[in-house]
Amino acid sequence: MENIIAKSPEHISREELIALQKLENQKAKIKRRSETGILIGANVVMAILILLPLLYAISIAFMPSSELFTTAMNLIPQHPTLENFHQALVKVPLVRFVINSFVVAACITFGQIISCSLAAFSFSFLEFKGKNILFMIVMATMMIPGEATIISNYLTVSGWKWLDSYQVLIVPYLTSAMGIFLFRQFYMSFPISLYESAKIDGCSNIRFIFRILLPLTKSAIGAMAVYTFINAWNMYMWPLLVTGSNELRTVQIGIGMLDSVDSQSITLMIAGVVMIILPSISIFIVGQKQLIRGMFSGAVKG
């Protein structure tokens, strides 16, 4: 091959050249195709590995429990059934748990967006004494792990007789340092003249926030909403400590009621798990683009 290519233009005939080109074009095409093929193949393997637990869970959720208990390979249910889902709903008040989780997660998300955007507004557009110190303090809170405070928090809320209530699940999470930081990053990218011209037009601060700032930061709000909702939905340790009754259990705790040694209920349990994973996954898939645009494009440079 090499010596043909190394021939000078005068020493190679037209036909030879055309044949050579055809051959090489073919080769290049095959090479490109096989490269894409290998890439896709590697991705398929990786995706199966990552998704295996989920796929397996879905498969079991549709399996009659008799089918699960074999030593043979049973990746796909032979006689798919919806019975597990039905039984799971009958056995524990799953709908109630879902509603609880939904209310809690929605309130937390809404509350965080409001409190964080107000604080971020103040930190980025207003001047006041101690602003920088206060902001540093807010940032420092990110360093305190939840475990360092959870015991005292438990004692506080139980002292207030707040155990087993919605507010105990919601109130402690009504703000987040990360949210304030994220919104502030966005607001800082706006020119201060945006605020000043609104002021000159006689726009009050509150009006400015709700009419101008929030609509302009839709992508940050979207990212924040997806992230916060999923985290609130998946919250485990705090609800475990502060709720005891069926009326107020969230999904993550409630689903534990299906988790028993009773081997017959494994398929029920997994069906329940699938049902409670579904909302968070759906929100994630719908909001993924928002999340990436709002959170990761800025986060990298920061």
Added chain:
Amino acid sequence: MASVSLVNICKSYNNGFQAVKNFNLKVEEGEFLILVGPSGCGKSTTLRMIAGLDEISDGELWIKDRLVNFLKPQERNLSMVFQNYALYPHMTVYQNMAFGLKVHGIDKDEIDKRVKHAAEILEISHLLDRRPNALSGGQKQRVAIGSVIVRQADLLLMDEPLSNLDAKLRSQMRVELAKLHQKLGATIIYVTHDQVEAMTLGTRIVVMKDGEIQQADKPAELYRNPVNQFVAGFIGSPTMNFIETIVYRVGNELQLKFGNQYIQVKGLLAKRLLNMDYEGRELTVGIRPEDFHLEGEEGTDIEMEIDVREMLGAEILIHGESEKTPISAKLPPESKVRAGERVKLYADIAELKLFDAETGVNIFYAQNGNGEA
């Protein structure tokens, strides 16, 4: 040093768009060849095909008697300066310049020698320990060029290397690039959209438009003898004035009429136009701003109203309109003209360019040109 031949090079995309059409060119050893044209004309694509970064859809690319269509960039023994310099952000200047040598397995002492030598030539020896982020635009530019010099490759490709610099630095770097070419004697293929850069740097210039070569010639020749209206308008600053006229015959003379005015053409030129059957047809007259004078022969004058007068020190530029055609002229600095005035401008008939109004072709290109198109 290497010669490069492009034979019928084409670049087409899946959506059917043809970025480069039938590009034929031979670049001689040691040439400083400029590819110039408006954005989207295919000049960068051509360069990237030579580099091996974009695939060649059709045609042959020869470098130094090797058909390289199917070789990877690293196998083509060339080096390239990118528009944004493409410096490795995590490496020091020294490491940046050494990278290309290191991956070629050249030994450490040799690398050290070459890098230090190149740094000396480019006067960046004191920057060798810095990282790209700590450099100014001009310094980054030098590092990028330094990385190319140390490779001692046969062929240097440069993709708009000066476009990110401010005007002053650009003209300074232009001079240095020209010097560098003389010192290295390497073959350089250089892409730019800036005709001033093209004119000052190139030993030969290829003007491109819509993926096709319009003209490939020496700078002076391009300026003096453009093949068509596009090239004439692209080369030169301020751009050539174009006046759309109709040819009338008055006795032995011709009048190139536009609105209520005309430019008179006599003698040999008139005869040639008559021979070519241009009587009664449309001609676009091209006059460079520097070919207008305040005095001259009767009949070669046009009247214009001055809208703007720019004093540039060594010359005065005036811009205005004549019969709704925009006109610019370059006058000596002592000229007493003011904005709002009407003036008579005399065109230098010898420097007139005449373009067929339909095709845009310079109708005397073949006759008086000696270019090697």
Added chain:
Amino acid sequence: MKDKSLIKRFGAYGYVVPAMLVFAVFLFYPFFKTIYLSMYKTNKMGEAKLFVGLGNYIDLLTSKSFYNSIAVTVIFVLIVVTGSMLLGLIAAVLCNKTFPGIRFFSTAYALPMAIASSSAAMIFKIMLHPSIGIVNKLLHLDINWINDPKYALVCVAVLTAWLNSGINFLYFSAGLSNIDESIYERASVDGANEVQKFFQLTLPGLSPIMFYTLVVNIIQAFQSFGQVKVLTQGGPGESTNLIVYSIYRDAFFNFRFGSAAAQSVILFALIMCLTLVMFKVEKKGVQY
């Protein structure tokens, strides 16, 4: 007039009040109360009864069980951080070039971040089941993963690595897209092959985000709780008794709030020191 200037003066604080109030009540106050509690013996209601100074700490530092917790936690964090970062990195590299179907794959790789630790743990519990679990079936093994002290910690760690890999994928993807495409072109003109490009351009190019991701991952790994609670309850023996789980058990089963508080303070100090050290190292290492 007077009112207006008052608003002007204090209005700015008004906007931060909601956030600061929540921080004050549920973060600053409990944080200091935890430190306070850590120096007392408490009753079952969690009321500080008897000042013991550093007594709780001394008890911890002389207890075998606590050292076990620390050791288990450190091993756990090492496995989780390595595993989740590797998974995220591989996935991100696989999705770096476009190809048909890339959107499906990138969603798949990020998906674990949407899944709760407790739900995931229940799924893993079945997967790792000695007789009906898919892991033993696929690998033709007969291992009692969760009840064997040799494997239990690894199982919890792998599960956690899987959970955390989703967000790492997003971080690394963002990091990769931040690397200027043209330096790869320059490298190929310079003569570098794909392997050289990966190790000399991609990895160093990821180093700023790599560092950030590392810090976040370590902090996150230290705080794993739900998976331990569901999967192993700290056992078998104490082989998966991570500090956070130990805190939970001491406080809410043994009602030794003082000791649990002391462990919380130590955990906080540990994370704090690690973070500070990493920032110090970063200042020296990553210079651009």
